[in-house]
Amino acid sequence: MFLNAVIIVLQEILEASLLISVLLVFTQLFHKIWGKSFSLKTSWVAYSIILGIIGAGLYSHYTPQVSEWFDYVGQEVVNASIHIGSLILLLILAFVVPSKKITGKLMTRSRLTTFCMTGVVLLAIIREGSEIMQYVGGIAGQSGNFTPIVFGGIIGAGIGLSIGVLLYYGLMSLSIKWAYRLGLILLMLIAGNMGSQAVLLLTQADWLPFTPIAWNTSALLAEDSILGHLLYALIGYEATPSILQLVCYLSGMIMIAISPLFRKVQPHNQSLAGTN
Amino acid sequence: MKNSASMLLLSITLTSLFSYPASAAVAEIELVIKDHLFFPATLEIPAGQKVRIRIINQDSTPEEFESYELNREKIIVGNGQAVIFIGPLEPGRYPFFGEFFPKTAQGVVIVK
Numbered sequence: 001m002f003l004n005a006v007i008i009v010l011q012e013i014l015e016a017s018l019l020i021s022v023l024l025v026f027t028q029l030f031h032k033i034w035g036k037s038f039s040l041k042t043s044w045v046a047y048s049i050i051l052g053i054i055g056a057g058l059y060s061h062y063t064p065q066v067s068e069w070f071d072y073v074g075q076e077v078v079n080a081s082i083h084i085g086s087l088i089l090l091l092i093l094a095f096v097v098p099s100k101k102i103t104g105k106l107m108t109r110s111r112l113t114t115f116c117m118t119g120v121v122l123l124a125i126i127r128e129g130s131e132i133m134q135y136v137g138g139i140a141g142q143s144g145n146f147t148p149i150v151f152g153g154i155i156g157a158g159i160g161l162s163i164g165v166l167l168y169y170g171l172m173s174l175s176i177k178w179a180y181r182l183g184l185i186l187l188m189l190i191a192g193n194m195g196s197q198a199v200l201l202l203t204q205a206d207w208l209p210f211t212p213i214a215w216n217t218s219a220l221l222a223e224d225s226i227l228g229h230l231l232y233a234l235i236g237y238e239a240t241p242s243i244l245q246l247v248c249y250l251s252g253m254i255m256i257a258i259s260p261l262f263r264k265v266q267p268h269n270q271s272l273a274g275t276n
Numbered sequence: 277m278k279n280s281a282s283m284l285l286l287s288i289t290l291t292s293l294f295s296y297p298a299s300a301a302v303a304e305i306e307l308v309i310k311d312h313l314f315f316p317a318t319l320e321i322p323a324g325q326k327v328r329i330r331i332i333n334q335d336s337t338p339e340e341f342e343s344y345e346l347n348r349e350k351i352i353v354g355n356g357q358a359v360i361f362i363g364p365l366e367p368g369r370y371p372f373f374g375e376f377f378p379k380t381a382q383g384v385v386i387v388k
Contacts, residue, residue: 004378064353072330072359075350131340134351138338139376204348206302206361210326223344240347 001145005152006159007229008135012128013157014233016052017164019124019190020045023117025171025183030097030113032176038098038106040114048118052125059126060133073205079127080205083198086123089116090191091255099260163230184262186234188253193236195248203242211244302328302361309352310334312377319385324364332357339381343372346385363387 024045031039059066059078066074093116096109132153140149171179202208218239222228231237241249256262307329308315321327333339333352341360342349352358362370365387374381 004376008375063351064356067351067353067356067358072357075358131351134338134353135340135376138354142337200347204350204360206326206328210364218344238347239344242347 002148002152005135005149006156009132009153009156010160011229011233012132013160014163014230016121016124016128017160018167018186018234020049020121021164021168021171022183022186022190023121024168025179026187027117028172029176029180029183033180034098038110038113040110040117044114044118045121048121049125051118052122053129055122055126056129056133060130060137063130063134070205073207076201076205077207080198080201080207082123082127083194083201086120087191087194087198087252089119089123090187090194091259092116093120094187094191094256094259094261097259097261099263184256187261188256189235191256192249192252195252196236196238196241196245199242199245199248200238203244208244211242213240214243214246216240302326304328304330307331307383308334309339309374309381312337312339312374312380314372314374314381314383317383319383321363321365321385321387323367323387326361326363329360329362330357331360338376340375341372342375343370343385345370346372348372349375 024042027040027042027044063075066078068074070077093113096112096116098106098109136149136153140146171183174182199208203210216239221231221237221239223232223237223239228237228239236249238245303321303325305319305321305327307319309331312335319329331341331350331352333354333356336354338351338353340349340351341358346362346365348360348362350358350360362385365385367387370385370387372383372385
């Protein structure tokens with residue numbers, strides 16, 4: 001029970017924690033690259049966490065009702081909508097970021113970017129947090145379960161948050177150019193994963209047609225291995241993705257790749273050279 | 277003429293890809309969770325067919341149906357029920373488990 005609680009809470013916390021780290025790195029990078037003209041307040045993280053926990057509590061409380069929607073596939077539909085909403089916010093963020101040297105303040109762009117970051121993290125916490133709350137709330141109440149689940153949960157959350165902190169400081173220790181490049185790659189994979197997860201959920205609900213699996217790498221890297229779990233949380237690794245999942249994953253990546261956010265990273269970009 | 281024929285073919289392909297197979301009856305299987313066990317623990321389904329699994333949780337605790345092989349994951353609230361669609365699948369064994377009580381809640385879908 002104890003170890004199980006560690007694993008369940010860890011994998012839910014990890015996804016949100018890695019997402020927060022990558023977006024926080026971008027917040028710092030924007031400040032370093034553009035200075036005051038396009039600068040975000042890091043306090044968005046606090047707002048998104050507080051609102052996310054409240055949202056997760058509400059979603060978890062209403063899950064019994066939500067489950068019954070659409071002939072008992074309500075959870076899939078709501079969770080897929082959360083993924084699609086997150087993807088849209090990430091794409092708005094990527095397209096709102098200024099792509100060339102700018103002068104003066106860009107209040108609207110800064111505000112919209114802050115709003116998108118807050119929204120993406122808020123939605124991630126609602127989705128992941130509600131699962132933790134259902135698990136802990138539904139099972140810790142049983143006799144003998146309280147201590148192992150609460151302590152396991154705390155340890156799982158601690159490990160998940162530590163990995164996020166490690167990623168943040170790892171990226172921040174690099175040069176601006178490399179932190180930006182790696183952050184961007186992670187953001188592309190996160191965006192692709194959001195599209196892919198939405199497809200998976202809607203297929204499970206029979207709202208999207210079945211498509212054959214694209215490949216099977218379960219012999220090479222099992223999803224239930226430690227590395228498999230870590231890659232699932234970070235980039236949505238799946239041993240047997242369907243073709244439609246793959247298409248949506250790649251589409252999410254391509255959308256980020258054609259955005260102004262991506263153009264900033266080109267090594268020949270003059271405006272970065274000075275800050276490197 | 278050739279153009280309109282290919283347009284027709286394209287529209288048929290698109291319709292067949294995205295239309296909901298509401299007319300084709302999907303077989304339903306019931307899976308009960310009781311005392312953190314699955315009943316029946318072995319589900320047999322035919323190959324190449326989509327199946328609707330109705331999971332009925334008779335425990336007061338929630339459970340999460342999970343299967344790496346089937347690529348499925350869903351929480352079933354205590355004293356509640358849920359529906360999961362699987363397939364069409366290739367013949368083989370597809371284990372599933374309850375993530376909240378994995379020691380006891382184990383099962384397998386056998387596709388023949």
